[in-house]
Amino acid sequence: MLKYGIVGMHDLVQDMLNWERFYLSGRYVHILVDNLDIANTNSVNLRAALSAxxxxxxxxxxxxxxFAKICSLSYMGDLRMLFAEDKNKVKKIVQGQFDLFHSMYKPFLQEYEAKDFLRVSASGTDQANISQDCGLPVTCSLVSSLPPAIRSQMGMKLGEKKxxxxxxxxxxxxxxxxxxxxxKCMQKVL
Structure with a gap:
């Protein structure tokens, strides 16, 4: 049902902002003692996950x-997914926690819709259909929302400009x- 552990706040913040280990940032983390602004840090992390x-x-x-694509991000490159894990793990997580995903990502979907990156249309079910602008300006904006460590590695592969x-x-x-x-570059980096 759940995993628990203790982590230093500095390590948590670094992983959420930079995806260095991409372990804590890819999970729903409940903070018991928050002596930092973790809610703001998590907003940066959620926006980056949506962009990716x-x-x-x-x-x-x-x-x-x-939501399945967001959930699958932290499993990219995990060899256990090839042979040891349930092939439907991501789908089961999303279906079991759909309302949580919806509530966590709703503000960011609304933000991206207001910027005309997306169009969200409700269907007859709870499910919404989404269409996105795949143009280069939106792509550049999405890349700019990725964590600095990811952008830096992408810049080494694709080039950078000041x-x-x-x-x-x-x-x-x-x-x-x-x-x-x-x-493709981002996927390789992740």
Whole structure:
């Protein structure tokens, strides 16, 4: 039903913001003692997970497809998924926790819908159908929402250029030739 453990807050924050180990950031973590702003940190993590999943999804998909892709991120490259784990593990997690996924990601789906990255349309069931803009500007925006460590590794593979952000600071931006190229690169990095 659940796994439990004790982790240092610094380690938790680092994994949620940078996906260095991509273990804690890929799970629903309940904090008993919060002496930091974990809710804000988790928002950054959830937005990054949504962005990563969208890069890997086709132009049209269902809400269940989206949550399954998000859930599957932390299992990418896990050799146990090839032979030791239930092949339907991700699907079972999503179906069993659909309402939790919906409540966690709803604000970010609304944010992306307001930016015209997505169009969410309700169907006759609880399930929503989603279509996304797969153009290069949206792709670049999604990549910019990924954790810095992931963007840095993608930049080493695809190239980087310096850009001045809204605060006047120079930042490195990944050079993206196509959505497919960005998705494949990100998937390899993860």
């Amino acid at each position: 999943a969208l890069l890997l999804l086709p132009p049209k998909f269902t809400q269940e497809d989206l 850009r001045i952000n809204e605060y006047g600071r120079a930042i490195n931006e990944v050079i993206i030739g196509s959505r497919e190229e960005a998705a």
